[in-house]
Amino acid sequence: MIDFLVLGAGGAVPTPTHSPAAYWVVVDGHGILLDPGPGALVRLVRSPHGPDSLDQLTTVLLTHLHLDHCADLAPLLFALHSPLLASTEPLYLIGPEGLATYLRRLSELYGSWIEPYQRRLVVRELAPGDAMDPAAPDRGLKCGPDTTAGDEPQGASVTAFAAAHPEDRFGRYCLGFQFRDAAGHCAVFSGDSEPCPALAEASRGADLLVVECSTPDEWAMAGHMTPTRVAELCRQAQPQRVVLTHQYPPAAELDLPDLVGSGYAGPVIAARDGTLVRIGADRGGSGRIGTTPPGDRSGGQP
Numbered sequence: 001m002i003d004f005l006v007l008g009a010g011g012a013v014p015t016p017t018h019s020p021a022a023y024w025v026v027v028d029g030h031g032i033l034l035d036p037g038p039g040a041l042v043r044l045v046r047s048p049h050g051p052d053s054l055d056q057l058t059t060v061l062l063t064h065l066h067l068d069h070c071a072d073l074a075p076l077l078f079a080l081h082s083p084l085l086a087s088t089e090p091l092y093l094i095g096p097e098g099l100a101t102y103l104r105r106l107s108e109l110y111g112s113w114i115e116p117y118q119r120r121l122v123v124r125e126l127a128p129g130d131a132m133d134p135a136a137p138d139r140g141l142k143c144g145p146d147t148t149a150g151d152e153p154q155g156a157s158v159t160a161f162a163a164a165h166p167e168d169r170f171g172r173y174c175l176g177f178q179f180r181d182a183a184g185h186c187a188v189f190s191g192d193s194e195p196c197p198a199l200a201e202a203s204r205g206a207d208l209l210v211v212e213c214s215t216p217d218e219w220a221m222a223g224h225m226t227p228t229r230v231a232e233l234c235r236q237a238q239p240q241r242v243v244l245t246h247q248y249p250p251a252a253e254l255d256l257p258d259l260v261g262s263g264y265a266g267p268v269i270a271a272r273d274g275t276l277v278r279i280g281a282d283r284g285g286s287g288r289i290g291t292t293p294p295g296d297r298s299g300g301q302p
């Protein structure tokens, strides 16, 4: 089973309903903080569907190192410097090429202030085609485009693919991810990307595609999607359901599902902060979609 919780449905420019990138993805019970953009930690612990303490956070996964996707890494490490946190488990920081350099630069700025008080950091850089076990993120899995069918990983996995987005200052790749549970359910996250073959291939037949839709068509820019681009991707890939995210304000003001729907007939929703999609649940629960207001820990839909 996979829960995909949108903590931030916007891009770099926050609005009351669309915060910068942040997601909480739970694969067969293993939680992953995906893209800790600005404010991610606060929204994570406030959400009724996330952990209520950073002690329960074991894995952080990053698509790329633009600030709207990684700015809360330093506050996370600063928080872990506090003796108030009790966990002694390793914290896995997993991301694209350049993550180790980024962390070293942060260390040059902040020194021991961002050294965890008692947790060990495990840093792993993924290249396109690399996969990890959500239960043991430092463990490599044989997977990816060069893998034959018999080599595909058994059990749950997270596999990186190359998104088409301008490279950042630290590495060559911006990544998207394909999440699989042990039963074979598949959720795909585009990261920031314009249309590209790797995104279409990863999304083919997915149970869930969470795809960026940064701008209206008339504001189309390199490295990002628009409603028309999303519709074309979905016609190619035929995902079971689609959630639109990373909406900058001009896109968030539109009826994005209607615009995508003019070129694609499948189910599409536009995420808001708090949107939760569950796939692979028992009968009656599969595909449930709910939204809980940020800060509401009192209930809401699962």
Ligand SMILES: [Zn+2]
Binding pocket: 011, 012, 021, 066, 068, 069, 192, 246
């Ligand atoms: Zn972005």
